[in-house]
Every structure is written in structure tokens, then in C-alpha cells.
Amino acid sequence: MTVLVFLDSAFPDGRPADAGVPQLMINDLGVTRGDGIFESLLAVDGVPRKPGAHLDRMASSAQLLDLALPPRDAWERAIATALALHTEASAAGTGSAARAAVKLVVTRGVEGAGTPTAWVQVTAAPDASRQRTEGIKVLLLDRGYDSLAAARAPWLLLGAKTLSYAVNMAALRYVRANGADDAIFTSSDGKVLEGPTSTVVLARERNGVRTLLTPERKSGILAGTTQDALFRAAEAAGWELGYGPLVPEDLFAADGVWLASSIRLLVPVRSIDGRELPFSEALNTELTKLADAAL
Template identity: 60%
Template sequence: MSALVLLTPDAPAGRVADPDVPQLLVTDLGVVRGDGVFETLLAVDGRALQLEAHLDRLASSADALDLDLPAGERWQAAIETGLAEFARVHGEAEAMIRLVGTRGVDAAGPPTCWVYLQPVPASSREQRHRGLDVLLLDRGYSSDAAEAAPWLLLGSKTTSYAVNMAALRYAHRQGADDAIFVSSDGRVLEGPTSTLLIARTRDGVRELVTPLLRSGILAGTTQGALFATAEPAGWRLGYGPLTPEELHGNDGVWLASSVRLLAPIRSVDGCEIAVSPELTEELTELLLTATRH
């Protein structure tokens, strides 16, 4: 059973609604044109993790779309309402929380906003332990496209996710679990719903590396939280640029996301790469340390 909370002007903490009956108008521009933004986050023990980072990114994405959404305090109150409703049925089970804001039925507003909660899919928990086989897919843009064409919204989390879902379906048809986008000029970017992380050792120093943000990828909240605790723990941090060849010969490679957390990659285009359960456990603990605060 899921939980749904609508952000409406008459309900400061959100209004609980029935998720099993229609709630969205067919003329909503989020449906008709994909004109909206969203965030997905994890709740553990009844508490939303990395909430501030997700609300900041939601606001940043909305700014890129010139979309006027409710303030962060309104979203936070609605999330608390949703968590209470979710807990009535599921107790303190892990919850996947989705925040969605669309332009509404009129380009001039008001926006349509809601918070939706459901149990974490079993597949997400399984992939944390089993690992992933991934394919490299050409994204069709150069690594400087985000700077040259900001209207592409490459660094924003919009509801226009058809390309991302098509990439995942293509990977699944090829027998893979996930994909990593590569730019037309040969730079490794991100997964359709995740951030890439590499652990390697250089000159005796352990290093965590992720692609350059300015290459047109979404700033990863999970990656940011991990980096915040990894550096004090002795890790050196790096930010690309990365090539496909650099996915091999490392201590470990992961796709990081808010609900799945750290899912180790075990093969790229059919070629096996190193997987370290011990390193995955170590980095996951560092990540959870960051998200508990």
C-alpha cells in the first residue's frame, strides 16, 4: 500500500489523498509535455535521508524551468505527513519517496505538487548485493552540450524521463541490468537514474572519482553525501573527466542513487570488472553515516 499527499493552498502540511483513485487532470502540462521536476529519496526508520540536499536540487531544477514551486518548508511538512500515513501500514519499513512538481494545467500556474510514498522495491535491495551488468550507451551529446545549450536542461531532474527509461529498456533487452551514458566525444557521464563512482588507488592513496558536473550530468545527492564523509576518512576525491577505458582496472565501480544506494558494477559491455563486497560495505557505511546527520 502506498501513501499520497497533495500540496494544496488550504493544507499547510499537505492533504492526504487516496492514491488508488484519479487525482491528476489530463490537461496537466506535466503529463502533456513532461513540464515538471521531481526528486526521489529514501526514508529509513521513519526519516527521510538527505532531505535538505534533495529539496535544494528540486529548487535548482525548478529554477532552470522557471517553475514556481512551494517553499522547502511546505515540502518537508508534506513529507512528514506522508511518512506518518505510510507508517500506519508499514511501520518503519524503508520507503521510497517521490516529490513531483509540474507546471499545472495552465502555463501561468498554479503548479501541481505531490508527495508519493511506497515500499522500496525488492529489486533495488537485491541489486545492492548482487551487483549490476551494465552497457555503455551513446547519449548523443558532446560533453560540453550543457554549457553550449542550457535549454537542454541536462543538469536538471525533470519529468521528461522518456529517454532515460528507453535506455534502461534497451539495456534490459540486451540482458543487462543498467546503462552508463557516454558523450559523443568519449566521456563517461552517468546512469539513466544514477551517478557513477570509481574507487582506485594511486601512489598508495585511495581515491574516489566521479565524472565532471560540467559535462552535463545531474549532481548526485548520494555521491555528494559519500564524498562529504569519505574525505575525512582518508579518501582523496576526484572529478574526472573519465573515459570508458578508465572503468577497468579499479578497486571497484558503482552506480549510486538515493534508493538503491551503492550498487556495484560487475561487468561493462560483457567484460567483468573487479567487485569488492568489503569495499562496498565500507563505502555504504560511510554513506549512511553522512545521511544520518
Template identity: 50%
Template sequence: MPTTALALLNRPSAQAPEHKPGGFAFKLVDPAGQYLSVLDLGVTRGDGIFETISVGDGAPQALEPHLRRFARSAAALGMPEPDLDAWRTAILAVISELDPAPEAWVKTVMTRGIEGDSRPSGWAYASVSGDFTAARTEGIRVVTLDRGYRHDVERTSPWLLTGAKTLSYAVNRSVLREAARRNADDVIFVSSDGYVLEGPTSTVLYRRGDRLLTPGTGLGILEGTTQGSLFELAARRGMRTGFELLTPAELETADAIWLVSSVRHAAPIRELDGTPRPVDAELTTAMNDHLANRVS
């Protein structure tokens, strides 16, 4: 069995025509093949949406929250509504094609399609995961970088799509290159008016005593599916959870800080802007065990 798999959706949205009338909902194809038109707006304009879903022992994790966020991103971009039943079936199909592995992931992508055509393009790509042991146990070095937007950009300028998971990832990739230039592994974005936001591919989580917190809602940041799962864990451990608008200086006073995401899971921050940080090893282990074994 392979370590990657790919499904092309025939009708990514029930609101749009099929690519092949009367065809199957999706087709499993060789991941090394060539299927995307050079005129596809996902290629020429980055006009599309995506989700990355972790897979533990063959089961997709937080699948429904990811699908709901996928649909919200499509609505924000004015794209046809994804046919979530078709996407769900394709996701399960590509997972079943993979070699058995403790960890894998599936990326779902829907673009606006070829310019002038009303049919969106869509595919689900699955792969066995890499080894994130070092990031989860030893921790990561992080720098803060100005995102260039005020913290209330979601309210003042919704057309900037700051709360949608789009294919326009040039900035998110460039900040990681900047982090590497600063001898760091990752980034926490800060708003132009001085508030903590999120990582380029992750959510900020931090502990103060018995409280597990994350930056407030309405900040033009993605709703964290992994953060939601970890809030459930915290509640079971008797911890309080919540959202908080905070500055980088206030973040520095936290007892422990993590960047959490679907595939890497919980990575404790061991250095922030060059300053060593304490790592809560016990809670980190509990977080990653919880994320590895969740079934919803």
C-alpha cells in the same frame, strides 16, 4: 498502517495562488484515487520536475540537498519557486503514514499545472522500498550507451535542461529496455565526444587506489546527492575524493566502479560491456551501511 501514502499540495509555490483559497498546506488522500487533470502539462508535455528521497527507519535522508536540487530544477525550467517549507512538511507527513519499515522512499513532483492556469500541481508520494539486496551485494551488469550530446552541452546548450531533474524520462526508460536487450541491468551514458557521464537514474563512482572519484562537473549531469554522502564517508576513511573527466577506456582501468542512487544505494558493477569487473565488497558494504544510517 499502509505501505503507500499520498499528499496533494494546495500551494506548491508561494509565488502562485492556492488551489483552494484558505485551505490547508496539503491534504492526505487515498493513493489509489484519481486527482490529476488530463490537461495537466506534466501529463501532456512532461513539463515538470521531481526528486526521489530515500527514507531509513522513518527518517528522510539527504532531505535538504534534495530540496535544494528540486528548487534548482524549477529555476532551470522557469517554473515558480517551490515552497520548500510546504514540501518539507508534506514529505514528513507521508512518511509518518507508512508502515514501519527499514527502507522507504518519497517522490516529490511539481508540474506546471493545467495549461493557461498559473497554479502548478504538486504532490508527495511515499512507498515502502523493494529489496535491493542482490544489486548491492552481487553487483549489476552495465553497458555504455551514447547519450547523443557533447560533454559540454550544459555550457553550449543550456536550454536542453540536461542538468535538471525533469519529468521527461522517456529516454531514460528506453535505455533500460536497451540494456535488457543486451543482457544487462543498467546503463552508463557516454557523451557523443567520448566522455563518461552518468546512469539514467544514478551517478557513476569509481575507486583508484585510495581515491574515490566521479565524472567532472559541468557535464550536463545531475549533482549526485548520494555521491555527496559517499564522499563524506570516504573522507572519514582517509580517502581522497574528486572529480575527473574521463573516457570509457579510462573507466575500465579503475579498481572498482559503482552506480549510486538514492533508493538502490551503492550497486557495484560486476560486468561492464560484457567484461567481468572486480567488486570491492568491503567498501561496498561500508557505503551501503553509511547510506542506510545517514540522517542528513
């Protein structure tokens, strides 16, 4: 069951609409040019997790695309409306409202109109519990860009979460056709970047010091909201934090590697390019608890 609420200045709490019928114009730049941005966040029992971090990142994406964004409180109200409708519909029907996926989308709007199209969509979150306990197989895929491209070429929109995700989807099709579950992108100059829909996190213990690491953001990757929430919780629990540059050998030398994302949360990587990685169930449980508590 999908709940849909449009942002509409005539409706302060958002305008609910039927997601079961067509709602988008054929010449919306979101579809004709992939020209828009999005966020995906988790809601548990009707409460959105880290909405502030997602709205912050959406504002940053909008700035990179020079895209007019509806005001923040309009988003907050539309999210609340959509979650209330989803909880209501789930209680009435067979659906479960416990874990919901909330998608925020803004496109540049219909060609020539100059008004963005913006909506909130809520569906039941897919069950990722098996991946979270059993882990996944990953392939390293070249992202084509070098790690300095973001700094010198802002029109590449590196670091913006745009609707132009065809390459991310193609990467996932590629790894699945080749016996793996997910990908980690590397830059053409050999740095670890990110997954097509996730942030890379690794843990290592050296001389009694436990450190969580993630690639540096200036390499053109998306700011991971789940990775960031985990890092803050881990720091409070005594972990050291580190930010790249990282190379693939760092992944193989770590005590554990995870992909972090808002809906699936922390998923342990069990192998990369067919090479098995260290995996500790205790460490996976510890980090999962930190991430869950931090949300």
C-alpha cells in the same frame, strides 16, 4: 500501499488524498509535455534521508525550468505528513514502513492555469539488497550530447531532474533486452556521464592513496546526492576525492565501479559491455557502510 499528499496553500501540512483513485487532470502539463521535475529520496523508519540535498536539487531544477516551486517548508511539512501516514498505515496493515521511497513531484500545472501541481508520494522501497551484494551488468550507451552542450544550450535542461524521462526509460529497456541490468551514458565526445537513474562512482588505489572519483558535473549530468553524501563521508575517513573528466578506460582501470542513487544506494558494477571489472567484497562493504552512515 501508496500515500499521497498534495501541496496546497490552504493546507499548511499538506492535503492528503486517495492515491487509489484518479487525482490528476488530463491536461496537466506534467503528462501532456513531461513539463515538471521530481526527486526520489529514501526514508528509514519514517525519517527522510538527506532531505536538504533533495530540496536543494529540486530548487536548482526548478530554476533551470523557470518553474514556480512551493516554499521549502511546505515540502518539509508535506513530507512529514506523508511519512506519518505511511508509518500509520504500515503498522495497521501488512506493509513494512522500515524503508520507504518518497517521491516529490512538481508539474507546471493544468494548461493555462499557471499554478503548479505538487505532491509527495510514499511507497515501500523496492528491495535492492541482491543488486547491492551481487552487483550488476552494465552497458555503455551514447547519450547523443557532447560534454559541452550543457554550457552552451541551457534549453536542453541538462542537469535538471525533469519528468521527461522517456529516454532514460528507453535506455533501461534497451540494456535489459540485451542481457544487462543498467546503463552508463557516455557523451558523443567519449566522456563518462551518468546512469539513467544514478551517478557513477569509481574507486582506485595508487601508491597507497585511495581516491573516489565521479564525472564532472559541468558535463551536463545531475548532481548526485548519494554520491555527494558518500564523498563527504569518505573524505572524513581519509579518501581523496576526484572529479572527472573520465573516459570509459578509467572505469576498466579502476579498482571498483558503483552506481549511486537515493533508493537503491550503492550498487557495484561487475561488468561493462561484457568485460568483467575488478570487484572487492571488502571495498564494497566499506563504501556501503560509509554511504549508509552518511545518509
